[in-house]
Amino acid sequence: MEFCFDLILKxxxxxxxLTLPNPAVGALILDKFGKILSLKAHKQAGKPxxxxxxxQEAYYKLSGDKSILSLEESKEIHKFLKENxxxxxxxxxxxxxxxxxxxxxxxxxxxxLLAELSIKEICIATQDVNKKARGGAEFLENLGxxxxxxxxxxxxxxxxxxxxxxLIPFARLQKKGAFVLFKYASRLNGSxxxxxxxxxxxxxxxxxxxxxxDSLLISGxxxxxxxxxxxxxxxxxxxxxxxxxxxxxRMQDFPKTAPLxxxxxxxxxxxxxxxxxxxxxxxxxxxxxxxxxxxxxxLLLVLITPKFSAEFQKIMQINADCxxxxxxxxxxxxxxxxxxxx
Amino acid sequence: MEFCFDLILKxxxxxxxLTLPNPAVGALILDKFGKILSLKAHKQAGKPxxxxxxxQEAYYKLSGDKSILSLEESKEIHKFLKENxxxxxxxxxxxxxxxxxxxxxxxxxxxxLLAELSIKEICIATQDVNKKARGGAEFLENLGxxxxxxxxxxxxxxxxxxxxxxLIPFARLQKKGAFVLFKYASRLNGSxxxxxxxxxxxxxxxxxxxxxxDSLLISGxxxxxxxxxxxxxxxxxxxxxxxxxxxxxRMQDFPKTAPLxxxxxxxxxxxxxxxxxxxxxxxxxxxxxxxxxxxxxxLLLVLITPKFSAEFQKIMQINADCxxxxxxxxxxxxxxxxxxxx
Numbered sequence: 001m002e003f004c005f006d007l008i009l010k011x012x013x014x015x016x017x018l019t020l021p022n023p024a025v026g027a028l029i030l031d032k033f034g035k036i037l038s039l040k041a042h043k044q045a046g047k048p049x050x051x052x053x054x055x056q057e058a059y060y061k062l063s064g065d066k067s068i069l070s071l072e073e074s075k076e077i078h079k080f081l082k083e084n085x086x087x088x089x090x091x092x093x094x095x096x097x098x099x100x101x102x103x104x105x106x107x108x109x110x111x112x113l114l115a116e117l118s119i120k121e122i123c124i125a126t127q128d129v130n131k132k133a134r135g136g137a138e139f140l141e142n143l144g145x146x147x148x149x150x151x152x153x154x155x156x157x158x159x160x161x162x163x164x165x166x167l168i169p170f171a172r173l174q175k176k177g178a179f180v181l182f183k184y185a186s187r188l189n190g191s192x193x194x195x196x197x198x199x200x201x202x203x204x205x206x207x208x209x210x211x212x213x214d215s216l217l218i219s220g221x222x223x224x225x226x227x228x229x230x231x232x233x234x235x236x237x238x239x240x241x242x243x244x245x246x247x248x249x250r251m252q253d254f255p256k257t258a259p260l261x262x263x264x265x266x267x268x269x270x271x272x273x274x275x276x277x278x279x280x281x282x283x284x285x286x287x288x289x290x291x292x293x294x295x296x297x298x299l300l301l302v303l304i305t306p307k308f309s310a311e312f313q314k315i316m317q318i319n320a321d322c323x324x325x326x327x328x329x330x331x332x333x334x335x336x337x338x339x340x341x342x
Numbered sequence: 343m344e345f346c347f348d349l350i351l352k353x354x355x356x357x358x359x360l361t362l363p364n365p366a367v368g369a370l371i372l373d374k375f376g377k378i379l380s381l382k383a384h385k386q387a388g389k390p391x392x393x394x395x396x397x398q399e400a401y402y403k404l405s406g407d408k409s410i411l412s413l414e415e416s417k418e419i420h421k422f423l424k425e426n427x428x429x430x431x432x433x434x435x436x437x438x439x440x441x442x443x444x445x446x447x448x449x450x451x452x453x454x455l456l457a458e459l460s461i462k463e464i465c466i467a468t469q470d471v472n473k474k475a476r477g478g479a480e481f482l483e484n485l486g487x488x489x490x491x492x493x494x495x496x497x498x499x500x501x502x503x504x505x506x507x508x509l510i511p512f513a514r515l516q517k518k519g520a521f522v523l524f525k526y527a528s529r530l531n532g533s534x535x536x537x538x539x540x541x542x543x544x545x546x547x548x549x550x551x552x553x554x555x556d557s558l559l560i561s562g563x564x565x566x567x568x569x570x571x572x573x574x575x576x577x578x579x580x581x582x583x584x585x586x587x588x589x590x591x592r593m594q595d596f597p598k599t600a601p602l603x604x605x606x607x608x609x610x611x612x613x614x615x616x617x618x619x620x621x622x623x624x625x626x627x628x629x630x631x632x633x634x635x636x637x638x639x640x641l642l643l644v645l646i647t648p649k650f651s652a653e654f655q656k657i658m659q660i661n662a663d664c665x666x667x668x669x670x671x672x673x674x675x676x677x678x679x680x681x682x683x684x
Contacts (some may be wrong), residue, residue: 004377006566008672011483013359031375033375033376033377034372034375034377034378035375035376035377036345036376090467105364186531187532188532188644188658188678188680189528189532189658189660190528190529190530190531190532190533190657190663191532191657195481205553287652302530306663306664306665306666306678306680307663307664308658308660308661308662308663308664309664310629310659310660310661310663313535313657313659315531315532315655315657316530316531317531317652317655318531318650318652319397319650319652319653320649320650321649321650322530322648322649322650323648324459324648324671324674324675324676327669327671327676329666329669332665332666333666334666335668336530336648336676338648
């Protein structure tokens with residue numbers, strides 16, 4: 001059981017923050033013999049939820065009917081399953097990191113679909129914090145369905161905790177209207193200077209993440225020293241957009257002709273104090289900038305490339321104790337998601 | 343199929359180098375429905391091989407007979423299975439990272455046991471490089487058993503490569519009589535100074551590893567600057583032994599009363615040039631020492647603790663391009679196994 005929960009948590013982390021304003025969610029389906037039929041994650045707001053993707057693949061595995069795989073819209077998959085999958089899942093178990101949504105949002109209710117499909121057992125790692133969507137577990141239980149809730153089971157305490165950690169970006173956005181993520185890239189020996197550090201795959205990942213933010217916050221010093229473009233040219237996701245930028249600076253001592261100003265469809269604001277954070281805010285910068293923003297940061301994202309260069313010696317000179325929430329291989333590099341403890 | 347191979351590779355890495363002079367090996371067993379019955383790794387030379395541990399647990403799952411779980415010696419488990427498990431595995435599939443051993447070494451032949459148990463299918467990620475033990479796959483095929491060899495299947499190229507990477511310590515030991523591992527510990531920002539860095543769980547891991555080495559190689563500078571004890575007091579493995587130490591130094595400018603000299607049952611040699619490496623050699627030190635040893639290093643082990651301290655700024659000032667072979671969470675920290683590419 002823990003093993004299945006671990007798998008879906010790991011799958012969900014692959015799309016962490018890319019799903020915002022939706023939560024990152026993972027799901028899998030076991031057949032009656034305990035074999036994994038599908039393992040899926042929610043990828044982007046507006047796209048099918050993890051449960052629906054897992055049901056889609058599992059339906060194909062159980063029925064051999066490929067036609068369901070061509071459906072991309074959540075509504076279409078819901079409709080198809082309601083029409084064609086009445087009994088096929090009756091001995092199956094669904095694992096999902098988050099309580100299935102009860103409400104009809106951009107996509108139909110997952111909880112209601114699960115009820116219609118009479119899935120044998122539904123194992124949930126944590127509750128929804130969203131007032132609109134929550135209640136799915138209770139709804140299913142009230143219908144007499146078998147629901148395993150990790151938060152009520154002593155042995156699954158660890159899983160419940162991990163599932164809550166996975167939800168941090170979403171929960172912060174829900175609770176305080178903002179999720180603030182500070183990111184920096186370094187070599188394995190910690191050096192952050194000397195221009196481009198990350199591998200091409202990591203750059204793609206970064207640009208995808210950047211294309212999802214509501215705004216980017218950088219310092220004047222970053223422009224002065226690195227002069228980055230901060231666009232999303234390597235992003236591969238649909239609907240990519242160059243992020244708007246807030247430049248936090250007291251002195252305004254950077255060239256107003258820097259390349260980031262000429263990126264199309266972007267708004268650039270110059271601000272003199274830490275702003276009211278709103279939405280998904282992505283902060284990129286060095287030691288001084290981190291010190292300023294540390295009290296506001298929800299998570300820290302460190303990208304490590306497995307290289308050493310004796311030439312570069314500038315490191316993050318900051319004080320912080322962190323907890324590693326997740327480690328992810330991306331291309332040759334490593335992405336570490338960290339919670340700042342102290 | 344790839345999924346199962348990935349699981350056993352990951353399981354095997356948990357005991358990387360701890361198994362020397364044996365290879366790190368992982369194995370799992372699926373029942374006839376494709377459900378995972380067991381997932382195990384070889385833990386220590388002389389202890390049961392991964393396949394045997396996987397069979398032991400799977401036998402219990404299939405038969406409900408707990409008595410097999412109390413057996414610890416490989417010979418006992420072999421005997422028990424031969425006597426009691428003639429038909430129980432006939433619809434099962436075994437996944438294993440390395441060709442099952444054909445020879446009778448410290449433990450009986452795994453290949454011969456598998457043949458007697460008539461396992462339906464045996465999926466192997468890579469071949470054995472040990473002249474004595476190899477031939478298990480061919481032996482099983484010649485008996486008409488179904489053997490899937492990842493090295494002959496285009497789609498499993500990646501798995502085969504990963505399985506060979508897992509074998510590097512063992513293969514080096516086999517081929518050149520030595521496996522040289524360089525290790526250092528740092529904070530997340532790369533700083534390596536300021537005394538104890540790793541978390542308690544990581545110290546335990548390190549001491550376990552140290553207790554398995556044939557010798558430790560350090561520099562005079564390490565004694566001068568860090569004055570470590572380099573014992574195995576936190577090790578939890580059986581038969582732990584304080585490692586013998588070679589101190590590479592030209593100047594001999596360190597106190598001969600340093601604590602490491604007073605550790606019981608230890609030999610300490612002072613040497614003036616890089617030695618002939620023999621057995622599992624563990625090198626611990628900083629930048630200068632790494633530069634000297636880089637041409638001899640088979641792998642690099644970097645231990646990262648998720649902390650930052652502005653006070654400490656000494657980093658590994660070296661040049662190297664690496665490939666991350668494996669990332670492992672240990673306590674709050676991270677262990678990175680790296681191959682030095684350049």
